[in-house]
Amino acid sequence: EVQLVESGGGLVQPGGSLRLSCVASGFTFSNCNMNWVRQAPGKGLEWVSYISGSSSSIYYADSVKGRFTISRDNAKNSLYLQMNSLRAEDTAVYYCARDSGDYAPFDYWGQGTLVTVSS
């Protein structure tokens, strides 16, 4: 059974940093491209970042470029999102989501982890 479990969310002050993790199981993690998607409270979905299975391709939304860094450790079946210079508008539930293939939809999502940026 495919499982994605996020952790690392919490309350952080504006300008602070946080590192999110997503541990994957039930599939060959290194073969799959992965994404982070966020959802502000009561709002819609916003794609944040993408990383290919080999980490050779990485993309970011303009809203986080230069502040967030996506990475993965295939030996640990883990995906990460390092978030720096956090702003109030980064407050959201952050989901990790698996690509079902190259240029393909997200077929599995984690339950999400809440990040709150507030003083």
Place this chain on the structure above:
Amino acid sequence: DIVMTQSPDSLAVSLGERATINCKSSQNLLYSSNNKNYLTWYQQKPGQPPKLLIYWASTRESGVPDRFSGSGSGTDFTLTISSLQPEDVAVYYCQQFYTTPRTFGQGTKVEIK
């Protein structure tokens, strides 16, 4: 960036009746080399992550009831729930996966009338 616009923002439908959600893309999502539309639909229930319903605009994900169907091509797409059930109350999102960023529509909330 490709802008995805859904309509309506919300709709209330009686049980057993049809619900129709539209999604319009600012750019063509039909890839000519494989004749596939890079458009997907997700369902999100309160407190849950999104769930993949339909991809390639009209292919149902395994396990999705056949009352859900997708149609359209190019820039205009539709998600139809043929006979609304109580468990279909949710927010529905379209998303393009033609290019990065993988933009979503704003969502359509479906409720029971």
